[in-house]
Amino acid sequence: MSRGQAHTLEAFAAAVVLLASLTFALQVTAVTPLTASTSSQHIENQQAAVAGSLLGAAAANGTLKPSVLFWNSTGHRFYNATRKGAYPMGGPPTAFGRALNRTFVSRGFAVDVNVYYLDPGPELRRHRQRMVDFGQPSDHGTSATYTLTLYDDDVLYDQNGPTGTRINDSAFYAPDAFRASPAYNVIVVEVVVWRM
Amino acid sequence: MSAGRPTEGRSRPRKRTAHRERSAERNGRRAQTTLDFAIGAGVFLLAVAFAVSFIPGMIQPFAGDQSRVVAADQAADRLVGGLLGAPDQPYLLNETCTSKFFTGSPAVDCRFAHPQNLSATFGPDVGGRINVTVENETGVVDLGTGWLTLGDAPPSSRRVVTAQRTVWFGGRTYTLYVREW
Numbered sequence: 195m196s197r198g199q200a201h202t203l204e205a206f207a208a209a210v211v212l213l214a215s216l217t218f219a220l221q222v223t224a225v226t227p228l229t230a231s232t233s234s235q236h237i238e239n240q241q242a243a244v245a246g247s248l249l250g251a252a253a254a255n256g257t258l259k260p261s262v263l264f265w266n267s268t269g270h271r272f273y274n275a276t277r278k279g280a281y282p283m284g285g286p287p288t289a290f291g292r293a294l295n296r297t298f299v300s301r302g303f304a305v306d307v308n309v310y311y312l313d314p315g316p317e318l319r320r321h322r323q324r325m326v327d328f329g330q331p332s333d334h335g336t337s338a339t340y341t342l343t344l345y346d347d348d349v350l351y352d353q354n355g356p357t358g359t360r361i362n363d364s365a366f367y368a369p370d371a372f373r374a375s376p377a378y379n380v381i382v383v384e385v386v387v388w389r390m
Numbered sequence: 391m392s393a394g395r396p397t398e399g400r401s402r403p404r405k406r407t408a409h410r411e412r413s414a415e416r417n418g419r420r421a422q423t424t425l426d427f428a429i430g431a432g433v434f435l436l437a438v439a440f441a442v443s444f445i446p447g448m449i450q451p452f453a454g455d456q457s458r459v460v461a462a463d464q465a466a467d468r469l470v471g472g473l474l475g476a477p478d479q480p481y482l483l484n485e486t487c488t489s490k491f492f493t494g495s496p497a498v499d500c501r502f503a504h505p506q507n508l509s510a511t512f513g514p515d516v517g518g519r520i521n522v523t524v525e526n527e528t529g530v531v532d533l534g535t536g537w538l539t540l541g542d543a544p545p546s547s548r549r550v551v552t553a554q555r556t557v558w559f560g561g562r563t564y565t566l567y568v569r570e571w
Contacts, residue, residue, distance in 0.1 A: 215437065228451075239463070244565070251558035
């Protein structure tokens, strides 16, 4: 007699071999951080590099500090800022803000700009003042920072340029953390970028 | 006919019924019909084709363009960090030196020795597959002395790695793209 399959167990063994090969094929595909996708590690690195280079260029050009000092001390907010003292959906109306809009907002990125200043207490805690607020960053947001020093004789800026009000005697968001020296406070500007 | 039959002269109808009997017997004892075999073979071939199609995904992380990611990033850092401007003011480009790098004019002294020559700047094995461009929102920038772009156009049939940086010259920001394939 000539039977192809003698026992039912052979069928089960063949089915197990088939399923094992399918499972192996599915498990052996590797997804790494550099796999091409909309949020690979390289894309996030480039976002951080663009944000860092924007901050570095603005600082070297002298346009970052006037934006940090663009404070309306009577209204206790940045000029024309509406959302908790910060600008919603765009940068401040300064050269740095225009560069921010051109580099990120017009290309579909959401930006959060946070300004951290030191607490004059003994523990030197950090507090945050928001400058641009697009909401909560996504999981794939990246950030870049730049550190500035403010001095006692720096003045506030408004739409017409530098005013005569020193930050020393105005209702600035950062207090004088170094009373015994000409330095006023140390500011860290942080730009958080994520794709909308 | 089988050799076990000692008697001869059986009538033909007997042979036919014997044949029909044997094929009927065979059909009664058959576990797998032709249709069963066709379905089983089809399922098996589908599974084999599916497993084979995952082989490129298995090899893909080792495919070898990971070095280009780092190389493009470093090329962008070199350009904005000192070649086109000053090393103590990164990202602030010198407008005349940038123009000279991309278009060859004007003739001033800059930090690079080979204007318009990507092979000499980045090495001969990279020079043929790199493209450096300065763009604004609308496209490639033209400062009046020529398009600020160097290198062949990136091919659409290969993987292209892009590195970008924000640069500042002429009173506004632009984006520098380094594309390598």
